[in-house]
Amino acid sequence: MHIFGVEPGLFGAAFAAGGIVGVVSPELKTAVVRPSHRRRGVGRRLIDLALSMEASRHRPELFMGSVPDDPGGAAFLEATGFTFHSTVWNLDLPPDRAVPDAVWPDGVVARRFDRDLDVAALPAAVNEAFVGHPTPIVMEEEMVRASLDDPNILDDDAIILEDGQTGEIVGFCLADIRRADGRITSDHGEISMIGVRRDRRGQGLGRQLLRAGSTYLRRAGTPNVGLAVNARNEGALGLYESEGFIRVRTRDRWVRPVATPPA
Numbered sequence: 325m326h327i328f329g330v331e332p333g334l335f336g337a338a339f340a341a342g343g344i345v346g347v348v349s350p351e352l353k354t355a356v357v358r359p360s361h362r363r364r365g366v367g368r369r370l371i372d373l374a375l376s377m378e379a380s381r382h383r384p385e386l387f388m389g390s391v392p393d394d395p396g397g398a399a400f401l402e403a404t405g406f407t408f409h410s411t412v413w414n415l416d417l418p419p420d421r422a423v424p425d426a427v428w429p430d431g432v433v434a435r436r437f438d439r440d441l442d443v444a445a446l447p448a449a450v451n452e453a454f455v456g457h458p459t460p461i462v463m464e465e466e467m468v469r470a471s472l473d474d475p476n477i478l479d480d481d482a483i484i485l486e487d488g489q490t491g492e493i494v495g496f497c498l499a500d501i502r503r504a505d506g507r508i509t510s511d512h513g514e515i516s517m518i519g520v521r522r523d524r525r526g527q528g529l530g531r532q533l534l535r536a537g538s539t540y541l542r543r544a545g546t547p548n549v550g551l552a553v554n555a556r557n558e559g560a561l562g563l564y565e566s567e568g569f570i571r572v573r574t575r576d577r578w579v580r581p582v583a584t585p586p587a
Contacts, residue, residue, distance in 0.1 A: 334349060334350070334351045334377075334467075335347060335348070335349045336348045336349070336370065336373040336374065336377060338357070338361075338366050338369060338370055340361060345357065345358045345360070345361040345366060346358065346361065346366045346367065346369075346370050347370075348370040348371070348373055348374045348377075349374075350374045350377055350378050350383075350386055350387070353387045353388050353389040353459075353577065354388070354389060355367060355370045355371060355374065355388060357370070367400060367404075368404055371386075371388075371404045371580075374386055374388075375580070375582055378582045379582050379583075381462075383460075383462070383582060384581065384582055384583070385460070385579050385580065385581055385582060386579070386580050386581075386582055387409065387459060387460070387577055387578065387579050388401055388406060388577075388578050388579075388580075389412070389575055389576065389577055389578070390575065390576050390578060391575045391576070392574060392575070392576065398576070398578075401578045404580070405580045406578035406579060406580045407578065407579060407580070408576060408577075408578055409458075409459070409576075409577040409578055409579040410458055410459065410554050410555060410556050410576070410577045411554070411555040411574050411575070411576055411577070412459070412552055412553070412554050412555065412574065412575050412576070412577055413552065413553055413554075413555055413561065413571050413573075413574050414550060414551075414552050414571075414572050414573045414574065414575075415550060415551055415552070415553065415564050415565070415569035415570060415571055415572065416548065416549070416550045416569065416570060416572045417538060417548075417549040417550070417567075417568055417569050417570075418568065418570065419547045419548055421568040423535055423538045423539050423542070423567075423568075424535055425535065425539070426532040426533070426535040426536035426539070427532060428485070428529075428532060429527055429528070429529075431487065431488045431489065432485055432486070432487065432488060432494065432495075432529065433485070433486050433487075433488045434483060434484070434485055434536060435483075435484050435486065436479050436480045436482065436483065436484065437479040437480075437481070437482035437484055438479070438484070439472060439479065441491075442468075442482075442484060442493070443465060443468050443469060443472075444465050445492075445493050446463070446468060446482070446484070446493065446496065447463040447464055447465050447467070447468060448493075449493035449494075449495075449496060449519075449521065450462075450463040450496065450517065450519060451463060452521055452522065453495075453496075453519030453520060453521055453522065454519060455522070457554070457557070458554040458556035458557050459554050459577055461517070475503075475505070475506050476502075476503035476504065476505075476506065477503075478501075480540070480544075481498065481499045481500070481501060481540075482496065482497070482498050482499070483496065483497040483498075483499075483533065483536050483537060483540065484496055485520075485529060485533065493521070494520065494521045494524045494529065495519065495520040495521065495524065495529045495530070495533055496517070496518070496519055496533070497515060497517070497518045497533040497534070497536060497537035497540075498515070498516050498517040498518070498537075499513060499514070499515060499516065499537055499540055499541055499544075500513065500514040500515075500516040501513045501514075501541065501544055501545075501546055508544070508545045508546065510546065511545075511546055511547055511548050512546055512548040512549075512550060513541035513542075513544065513546030513548070513549055513550070514541075514549075514550050514551060514552075515534070515537045515538070515541070515549065515550070515551040516551075518530065518533050518534060518537065518551075520533070530560075530563060531563060531567065534563065534564065534567055535567070538567075550572075551564065551569065554577070
């Protein structure tokens, strides 16, 4: 929930004897069942719930994830009607790799998240930037609002690029730092989302946002910087590797049409 400030309504759960035995989140592409309650149909029920959740949000497909060293996870997804979609790489920036300063072109202003301006504007910018993305990413205003009262998510964690004349958001970089009671609890920080408005691409803004986000994470106290990218997004993968990020592990994405009847 910390990653995107996801509100509780974007999670579903299975209960038994007054306790939670399984959790599903289409937004985080995750379904988990306690070992004591596996092979009882709980996982299938959670997938059915996830399908209905995505249908209520008018989304055509449900995505779920698995890791290569978990054949049981892949077998479960196949058995519940999913097909393999793509591979996602996790990349890390070596701590000793220098990060150049971000240089912004004329007419573009970089600033931190502004609660008075960006609660509705940021989701619109994210959704526009990720149209046609290999793994659909949708941000809703409720997600942003859910993060505003979390003391472990700072306004500084979001770098906003705006047009100096119109004030419109043209790019963004969102950082994820693990905090508890306002204190950093890990030396590893993530660039959780980075994007540029489609009509502003080709100006090097993505590269500068990557540099700005990496610098922010290091200065905040997380010298180890990571991010994730879909292997189908060859342009982004090439950009990250050209800036010194290296591939460290992978996971898979599986997809199922929401209109498909439950298995």
